[in-house]
Amino acid sequence: MKTRILYIENHPVFAASAQDVFLSDCEITVAPDMASVLAALESQRFDLALVDFDLDDCKGDEVTRVIRERFPQLKIIAASSHAQGNAKIQKAGADAVCGKMEFSKIREIIEQVLERPI
Template sequence: MKTILIVEDIDLNIDLLIQILEDDYSLLVAKDGAQGLALTTQRQPDLVLMDISLPIMDGYEATRHIRKTFPSLPIIGLSAHAMSGDSEKALAAGCTDYLTKPVDEDLLLAKLKQYLG
């Protein structure tokens, strides 16, 4: 079973993602960017769902750090702020893809299939 790391600080969003993914994937959860970076290094997940707006270390910085060690790891940036330029900023930081919240379940599952097979 493939492992997905969810890096998200809002419990409601974590619960929603777990509900969508728990039947098909092994899940890890981190509540800030620093913890996400540490879990990625320790557990080496197959994909990371990275919230952009996080405490301690934001998603952009965490992604940049992860990229140094895991250049081919799929990282999907997630943000509730669908501002112009957000997706470009996430991709420039090293995200493989970008989705806005609330996450569209069908789109998320299609992206996971695309990156995880």
């Protein structure tokens, strides 16, 4: 069964590239803002969320707090290009961090968070 990932990212080119290069065998739903994040979480089931910091209408730490409050079982990985943004997302409740500059390690981090191979 494919790992279902909600990729909370507002840069469509990076999201598509990350999916093609690192996560091609996963089922990815991209959400660039809070409304699309909530719509996706209410209509689908995900194994985890990858959260960028700079989004269209808010910051990743705000999204993380909302997810933790409404969907506490969902695993979250901070995935910003900025260390400060990742630190804020982690403080808000992320389970792990994989900065964009280290995205080649995303699969092993996902496997650690889910405690199973993807």
